[in-house]
Amino acid sequence: MRALRFNAPFDVVVVDAPDPMIVDPRDAIVRVAATCVCGSDLWPYRGDNPRDAGSAIGHECVGEVVEVGNDVRHISVGDFVVVPFLASCGHCLLCREGQVQSCTVAAEAGVFSTQGAQAEYVRTPLADGSLVVVPGGRPAENLVPHLLALSDVMGTGYHAAVSARVRPGDTVAVVGDGAVGLSGVLAARLLGAERIIALSRHADRQALAQSFGATHIVPERGEDAVAAVREITDGVGADAVLECVGTEESMATAFDAARPGATVGFVGVPHGVVAPIGRMFRHNIGLAGGVAPTRVYTPDLVARVLAGEITPGDVFDRRVSLEELPSGYAEMNERRAIKVWATP
Amino acid sequence: MRALRFNAPFDVVVVDAPDPMIVDPRDAIVRVAATCVCGSDLWPYRGDNPRDAGSAIGHECVGEVVEVGNDVRHISVGDFVVVPFLASCGHCLLCREGQVQSCTVAAEAGVFSTQGAQAEYVRTPLADGSLVVVPGGRPAENLVPHLLALSDVMGTGYHAAVSARVRPGDTVAVVGDGAVGLSGVLAARLLGAERIIALSRHADRQALAQSFGATHIVPERGEDAVAAVREITDGVGADAVLECVGTEESMATAFDAARPGATVGFVGVPHGVVAPIGRMFRHNIGLAGGVAPTRVYTPDLVARVLAGEITPGDVFDRRVSLEELPSGYAEMNERRAIKVWATP
Numbered sequence: 001m002r003a004l005r006f007n008a009p010f011d012v013v014v015v016d017a018p019d020p021m022i023v024d025p026r027d028a029i030v031r032v033a034a035t036c037v038c039g040s041d042l043w044p045y046r047g048d049n050p051r052d053a054g055s056a057i058g059h060e061c062v063g064e065v066v067e068v069g070n071d072v073r074h075i076s077v078g079d080f081v082v083v084p085f086l087a088s089c090g091h092c093l094l095c096r097e098g099q100v101q102s103c104t105v106a107a108e109a110g111v112f113s114t115q116g117a118q119a120e121y122v123r124t125p126l127a128d129g130s131l132v133v134v135p136g137g138r139p140a141e142n143l144v145p146h147l148l149a150l151s152d153v154m155g156t157g158y159h160a161a162v163s164a165r166v167r168p169g170d171t172v173a174v175v176g177d178g179a180v181g182l183s184g185v186l187a188a189r190l191l192g193a194e195r196i197i198a199l200s201r202h203a204d205r206q207a208l209a210q211s212f213g214a215t216h217i218v219p220e221r222g223e224d225a226v227a228a229v230r231e232i233t234d235g236v237g238a239d240a241v242l243e244c245v246g247t248e249e250s251m252a253t254a255f256d257a258a259r260p261g262a263t264v265g266f267v268g269v270p271h272g273v274v275a276p277i278g279r280m281f282r283h284n285i286g287l288a289g290g291v292a293p294t295r296v297y298t299p300d301l302v303a304r305v306l307a308g309e310i311t312p313g314d315v316f317d318r319r320v321s322l323e324e325l326p327s328g329y330a331e332m333n334e335r336r337a338i339k340v341w342a343t344p
Numbered sequence: 345m346r347a348l349r350f351n352a353p354f355d356v357v358v359v360d361a362p363d364p365m366i367v368d369p370r371d372a373i374v375r376v377a378a379t380c381v382c383g384s385d386l387w388p389y390r391g392d393n394p395r396d397a398g399s400a401i402g403h404e405c406v407g408e409v410v411e412v413g414n415d416v417r418h419i420s421v422g423d424f425v426v427v428p429f430l431a432s433c434g435h436c437l438l439c440r441e442g443q444v445q446s447c448t449v450a451a452e453a454g455v456f457s458t459q460g461a462q463a464e465y466v467r468t469p470l471a472d473g474s475l476v477v478v479p480g481g482r483p484a485e486n487l488v489p490h491l492l493a494l495s496d497v498m499g500t501g502y503h504a505a506v507s508a509r510v511r512p513g514d515t516v517a518v519v520g521d522g523a524v525g526l527s528g529v530l531a532a533r534l535l536g537a538e539r540i541i542a543l544s545r546h547a548d549r550q551a552l553a554q555s556f557g558a559t560h561i562v563p564e565r566g567e568d569a570v571a572a573v574r575e576i577t578d579g580v581g582a583d584a585v586l587e588c589v590g591t592e593e594s595m596a597t598a599f600d601a602a603r604p605g606a607t608v609g610f611v612g613v614p615h616g617v618v619a620p621i622g623r624m625f626r627h628n629i630g631l632a633g634g635v636a637p638t639r640v641y642t643p644d645l646v647a648r649v650l651a652g653e654i655t656p657g658d659v660f661d662r663r664v665s666l667e668e669l670p671s672g673y674a675e676m677n678e679r680r681a682i683k684v685w686a687t688p
Contacts, residue, residue, distance in 0.1 A: 093580055288632070
């Protein structure tokens with residue numbers, strides 16, 4: 001098959017690679033119908049995170065199941081599935097609590113996320129617990145990107161909103177106008193937010209935020225952004241804040257934009273972040289979130305996509321072929337694209 | 345009047361002092377029926393926090409209103425009141441949200457907590473919003489300590505449990521066996537916890553924790569305590585954790601004892617605490633709490649005390665006269681007493 005490989009920072013290539021095989025009886029093999037590049041794929045791409053030369057990469061895809069291991073009971077060859085980026089068994093104590101990111105079976109098996117989804121085929125561990133079958137089989141082509149978005153980015157944005165405890169009528173601030181932040185805007189709308197303030201300085205992202213439900217755009221950054229949010233919120237700050245970046249600066253902005261009693265929902269993988277414990281304590285501002293257990297939200301979001309209620313795949317503003325995916329990395333890295341998807 | 349004054353670390357004295365006067369038309373003067381020593385009073389006592397020599401001290405009391413300012417509408421001379429340690433207006437945007445610790449009117453007025461409650465009389469700012477009238481006037485003597493506990497310690501323990509989102513059926517771990525932690529045990533029971541694990545190594549505190557509803561006692565500390573909590577919780581940790589100390593070690597224990605998806609409710613004023621953001625992110629463990637808006641909980645807790653449903657004043661294991669209060673400080677500081685109360 002053809003598959004992307006990471007060689008070194010700024011060097012990803014599409015190569016001929018062996019087709020994946022079942023290695024554990026709980027595995028399934030998925031023929032990838034669509035895959036995409038995650039913001040976290042850019043970390044090794046930029047050299048921020050170490051990664052082995054020659055390693056498979058990619059953890060977001062949808063596609064058709066073409067083979068299942070002997071212990072797979074609930075997933076069948078021919079199913080069209082959303083592959084959540086995290087593998088989880090679905091029946092351990094923590095999965096039953098909805099904490100699939102901490103699945104004890106996955107931890108024992110040494111698996112965390114699907115790897116190598118940027119390829120024609122991918123092996124998915126713990127298929128029964130992980131994969132989400134799309135009712136009705138392979139969907140219309142126009143729905144594919146919206147289902148693909150449920151593999152990670154939309155579920156992650158949704159988790160930010162759930163973690164920030166967005167309630168109907170709330171005023172919500174969203175820090176970060178990447179694909180996750182934009183998905184967070186959509187999620188806040190789904191949870192009933194009345195006012196959604198998107199912090200974004202780019203016209204294309206502002207427009208997408210508005211189409212997803214943002215009622216206010218704040219193009220400023222840092223202290224000026226905080227002042228703008230306070231201006232909108234009677235001087236006190238937002239009822240809930242979604243932190244969708246993960247840097248020290250974005251976290252500081254998120255906390256400063258939060259009113260006393262608010263919760264900052266964070267899903268941006270923290271890089272050098274220190275929680276401002278003094279401000280949290282004085283003003284009872286909570287911090288919740290983390291690696292998103294998207295599997296928990298996927299069935300509901302699949303139904304909403306199939307019903308035409310949400311179009312989370314609008315975060316994809318660039319479609320390429322698998323062969324062109326290396327240029328897709330470059331475009332995302334240079335912020336010329338919000339999020340790139342590919343069809344093998 | 346007679347009143348305690350802080351002179352220097354380990355040097356508090358009872359002196360003749362001028363009676364307090366109304367200085368703002370929203371003030372009330374309360375004749376103190378009972379007062380007590382807070383864990384936070386011990387910080388300047390130990391020299392950990394600077395404090396002016398000769399300053400009045402104490403922020404917990406109950407008593408009878410003897411004078412009100414011209415702008416006080418809802419509190420009357422003769423009312424028997426619980427004085428919450430925080431002053432709040434009760435009507436600003438944040439007070440209406442229950443965030444009385446961040447009251448904007450109190451902030452503008454430059455008042456935070458009542459000061460000088462360890463005295464025969466005390467001036468209480470923003471009386472209308474702050475004071476909680478005990479229905480039926482001066483209560484029976486045996487109820488006084490239980491109402492006094494609502495001034496700070498019980499409301500603070502309750503806030504830890506609310507912040508940790510304790511739900512019916514939960515397994516809750518409580519880190520800290522001071523008066524706040526013990527109150528947290530009682531609060532967890534009120535919120536319906538099924539199993540309450542009290543981390544305590546002192547027999548008297550263990551007994552009190554059990555009388556408040558603790559079902560398990562863990563006398564170990566640090567990693568051993570975490571292992572004991574995990575043993576009780578099928579290896580995953582507690583559904584909710586109350587952090588009632590505020591040190592780096594206690595916070596680490598709290599997070600390690602929390603299962604994925606749990607919230608650590610913290611009310612111990614943080615001293616050198618750093619939130620373990622990596623563990624929080626990986627396992628979706630939240631942090632919430634802070635300065636307790638006890639005023640919000642007080643009316644309900646007063647009703648429960650008057651109904652004989654709870655006896656939060658059991659945390660007081662030493663009663664002294666106002667004149668003996670300096671020795672009460674020493675007893676608490678040396679951990680010979682859990683919490684000392686005094687009647688002028």
